[in-house]
Amino acid sequence: METNKKTNTFQYPLREELAKYEYRFTDPNGKLSDASLHKEYQKLSLSGTDKSHQNPITPTTTTTPVVGVTSNGGTAVSSNTQRENSRKRNAGDDDMYDQKSLVSSGYDDDTSDTDNQSQVSSTAMVTSHYRTNGLVQPPSKRRLTSSNDSSVTSMVPVPSYQMESPGSISTAPVNNHPITTNFDQHSSRHPRTPNAINSPSHTPISDIEEDPIQQLPLPSPSASPIQSDTEMDHDRIMNKSTTIETVESIMSNEPTTQSELMDLITNLSGFLSPKNQNNLVFKLLQNTNRSTLSTFNGLIFNSLKRDLVSNVPLEVTMKILSYLDYKSLLSLAQVCKKWFEIINNPDIWIKLLKQDKLVTDEKVIKYELANCQNLMKEWCTLPGMNPAQILYKKRKMIVNRWMDPNYKPNRISVSGHANKVVTCLQHDDEKIVTGVDDKCILIYSTQTGQLMRVLEGHEGGVWALKYTGNTLVTGSTDRTVRVWNMNTGKCTHIFRGHTSTIRCLDIIHPTVIGKDQNGEDIVFPEYPLLVTGSRDHNIHVWKLPVVDDISFTQEPFDEEYENPYLIAVLSGHTQSVRSISGYGNIIISGSYDSTVRVWDLLDNGRCRHVLQGHQDRVYSTALDFHSKTCFSGSMDSNINIWNFETGELIKVLVGHSSLVGLLDLVDGVLVSAAADATLRIWNPKTGALLSKLKGHGAAITCFEHDGLRVVSGSEKMLKLWDVEKGKFARDLLSDVTGGIWQVRFDYKRCVAAVQRVINEDEGETFIEILDFSQPLIK
Template sequence: MDCNKVSDFVYPLSDKPAKFEYKLVNQNGKLAEVPLHKEYQRLSLFEEKQPFCQQEVTAECLESTDRTVAAEHTHENSRKRNAGDDDSAERDSMISCEDITSSDTDSNTQVSASSRVHSYRTNGLLHPPTKKRLTSGYDSIGSASFQVESPGSMSTAIVPGVNSNMSTVDVSDNGRDMMANMQSQVSTSHSLGEGINDNNNNNNNINSNQTGNLVRDQLRRPKTPNTMNSPSQTPVSDMEEDPIQQLPLPSPSASPIQSDHENDDDVSSETPRRMGQRLNLEMIESHMASIPSTQAELINTIKHLSQFLSPQNQNHLIFRLLQKTNRSSLSTFNGLLHDSLKRDLLGNLPIEIAMKVLSYLDADTLLSISEVCKKWFKIINNTALWANLLKRDKLITDENVIKYELSDTTELLSEWCTLPDDINPAQVLYKKRRMIVNRWLDPKFKPKRISVKGHGNKVVTCLQHDEEKIVTGVDDKYILIYSTQTGQLTKVLEGHDGGVWAMKYYKNTLVTGSTDRSVRIWNMATGKCTHVFRGHTSTIRCLDIITPSVIGKDAHGEDIVFPEHPLLITGSRDHNIHVWRLPILQEDAVDEVTFDSGESENPYLIAVLTGHTQSVRSLSGYGNIIISGSYDSTVRIWDLLDNGRCKHILQGHQDRVYSTAIDFDRKVCFSGSMDSTINIWNFETGELLKVLEGHSSLVGLLALVDGVLVSAAADASLRIWDPATGDLRSKLRGHAAAITCFEHDGLKVVSGSEKMLKLWDAQRGEFARNLLDDVTGGIWQVRIDYKRCVAAVQRVNSADEGETYIEILDFSEVPNFQS
């Protein structure tokens, strides 16, 4: 490369002029920045016309001057524009710019040449005027006349800007000396208030026309504020008139101050308004009666007089004082204000309100803010708060379960808590339940698995489990009970002569229905059949247990509980429904004699509900209401408080009804049919509220839990619905064959079909994981609780025969925090 060759490269924008120019404004750092000034202007000083009791000081004496100067200034600008004087307009613009960018000095004691109140100063101390009436409280172009009494003499200063009606006043020798001295100090300033006549003539007179000319001259001059350094560091004598600090003044209104002697002859006729004016004037006079001799007294006088200002002008006074404060002091004030404005938004609230506020937060947020301080930790470490969160997040929705879990927390705290002993057990319970739910939905987590072989090649028709036992019914007339913890077979219940197709237990009492047309009651602790109920003439296809529940309030506001004792309802292919009183069996019962009775002499039989014309396929009961679905394509509503009378026959399905669900609180029920639809009914009125469409085949399964309605169909899909509106929330697709079983708890859905057992996130409506990957046959039944999934599955062996297993998946393993 030739280094001597001149480069043809042209640097971009090299000849372009700079568009922006940096200019340091307000080097001293005082409170005069343009943005802050504009922001402060929003604290408007413009006030409505008020009586003196609210706005004690007026600016009426400034009004005429302001209007005159403004008019003449406008007329002058108009004359120059008409004459084509562009230079003049440009100078005006430059002056305005200089006004905006001007700044204060570092001196703590400054005197602006535009000050309009010239007071007598001795030893660095300002003496306020003692004139009986204040005629101006605003910092404006015009200035008022004040009388200043000094020891031994009386002098009056005439301030420029006063209208022509104000009289000329003589100034004594001492006063002239003082005025001349002050005028010499500010002679270099070109502020609006400049114009004090320095003529030493004892009969010095300034008329209003001369004053107006001086004011107009000053409007055309650039302003350059000067400072007066005071070694005594005393308060500033006058308010500066730097344009950047001068805020817009309110339009003066008619002064409420009238003659002091008006209506003296008739004091009793004073109006409240005039009385307030007079009292305020008297209070001001009392505060100004004595001349402050120290700075402390001066500060005290200013403090008392400031109470007569309106709120807007109190802000104005504070702002003006802050304008004269250096950066170091402003920094100190900022820290004090910041600390004083701090509020404990949570700790200062009543505990009831604090709990209400915290109830809207999620667990992660609560844990974060509990680390703010000990007080917040104590508030958040509350049993009621975390119990409510357990219910809101659907981790535990039953109040009784929460009470049971918290009744003995020794094991809970030792296994699931690593924090000090003062942590609330309800918070640890929430942590435990949330961790277990997260494990369910985490594909990487491997639950503890137990596989139990026990039924041969028989089909498991029904399944139920709890913390201690797993109970299964099959189509070969046996009922088997396994240990939930180990999977070991503990009992085999024999007695039925046909396959078991319906089963449910309550506490220690197990109820089974069979193809032998009988209903049997078993003591699960002993494995003995205690009762045999006969009366149905065909297979018991479905059953339900109704436990005592609150169904309303009586006239005295007391809870109405029904039924008084648990009831058993059974549905059969004989078209009928039987209602029985359920025997409650004790675990320690021995040598029980089996009760076996027919329908006519059975004391446990309460009612026989007839009306369906085909097989009863589904039953759902709560309180006094029974919902039945039948192959006759109808849904019937039965009221046990009305002797089991059929209240409504719900007709709307076009084919067999296979599934039902009830929402007692909202007085609605749901039914799924072979016509691939789901109907929502009002069981109080019998009205069909809505038809849910979307499935393309038999809707054989329905489940409503904690405000979540899930349907499963033979079209290999599941759907999640909003039971209140009927809106479809999610479609769950992934199975390759008809759904044979499913269960959900509002947070998660487990569904089974041929060779598949899948888990879904019910809140998001998404597929989470496959729970079993080695299933080679069908999934007969599946049941879940918060910690376990129990499924009856079929595997094909080497002889190409199916073999049934019970699979137990446990997600509740105690965490090893040390690792």
């Protein structure tokens, strides 16, 4: 016996558990029809007090006799009601039924019964009619109609606010027939006190908790229109009659098989209240063994899972996904098709492209996605992917290739500069433009390295170079500025005016610099401007002549004294202008006179501030127009941060031990390179030092960064650094035997001008092209 008991306890782990509130058995005497009307009670609780509902449904019960007044002044009880009462008495609940009817009337058994007992008070009977299991329901408003030659009975409308207090007799004349109160003889022989729930000051808490139907607020009697009550009462009575008939029909068929028994239990469970349905399930689970409970546990656990990604508004979903990196997004996309469709949204990947600094220019993103045929063909390996996600995949894979020391990019070495120094370099997907100190400008093919053009015209070495579109601008030691059409290789304009070498230049494009009084954008300049700085201490501002693709056959424009392209001459520096940074209407210039000057082109080029703070020559500058700050690097080893609106020196960045010859500000990252063979990464807003990059053996001669990577060159070294980690990533070239003159890179390629030493007296300069963008699908 003990063994069996232990076995049973093991097999039925819920056998000894007690039912809790949510699934405790409640209301054992509740009628089966009450559960089917539960939803109707809920509708009443919501709409009963709202007068805008014209046809609220007031549920009724059919267990109370319908009493009316006959033509001879007596009372009549419907035959259906008599049969129902007889059935209840046979079932053994007659006493309870009488008690509920008595209490519902609002009286106690001590009331005098001296009036005619054949007449029943309509007030008491109507109230009894609308109380079921202690629940008061609003009486329907039905007009009492009778005629002398008709025995048809009808109900009397008695609103609840007309009921008298317990112990009194209520009379109301209806069609000249007084209505008096009469009680069941059985009840009068057995006096009882009313239930506590019917007392105006005593409401049992336990009953309210156990019977959810009793908690529902009931509507005011005035909420139901009189004109539709007859039809509504008829529908309610028929609805309840149908419910009882359905129960009786189900019970009439005695089950003989397992299937019939299951159908019987299933059908009857629908007439239970929700809490009792839970209790039925609990009773069944108490007799269930551990193995079956384990199966149910898995089923229930899976059904309770909620999709937090797709079950919230799309805006919330997008906000949640914006905090995830690409690896997490790709993992989520593999969960199900619905998540795949959500994560395949182009907006997510476009935002991630900018967030991860893979593409920060909106114009570049639009251009790539507008011409995405090759993108999808070369990088898409799965069907159904959106172009924005493929663009992210392409850019991310290329970045990873850069950082992988084991990846070998496609390399092209181009000779042709002899042993000359490359002073300036710029490139794009089609061409590489180099300026050297031997008067020539060379243009190479980026794809093949083939020499495409040689631009000749300068009489001295080229020390400054920049192009936009098809227009190239160069500055030389011959004191002239030349404009070239790179498609034709012809010089279109010669600007004279400087009296010494043009050492630096910049091109300012039209941009939005603010809002006017009407809230409209202020765009300045109206057309591209060319700004040149010279060793003659002056800065010249020119209107940039943008050349077209038409072959230029005339002689180049060459006017020195009446040049219509010259806009302003900015004078003030007392020594050579070494660096220029321009944006919108602001020009920042750094000079060997140890000062930085701020020029405002909207104010006719007036010098707004002379920024004094450096102790030696200024070699480099950078500008952040939107934060109204500028940066300057000097031979005094310091980097100064200025507010160019007020002229205030915000902070001095100390750390380098030698000349800070190079500064570059991109995407909120400031990088400096110095002659002390180190590079430093700074936070431009706070001035905090983020990283110190050490590894070069000599002064840094050139560098560039894009917010993700830094490429720097020095004697015999070309190195790659990871900006985010602040660490060395790899050597891009390992066979350099001379200096690195210039380096430029984009997301695809790195282009560097390097020197290879043949012997002590001879060497040769090469252009090295490193391509990291080989397609994934060839």
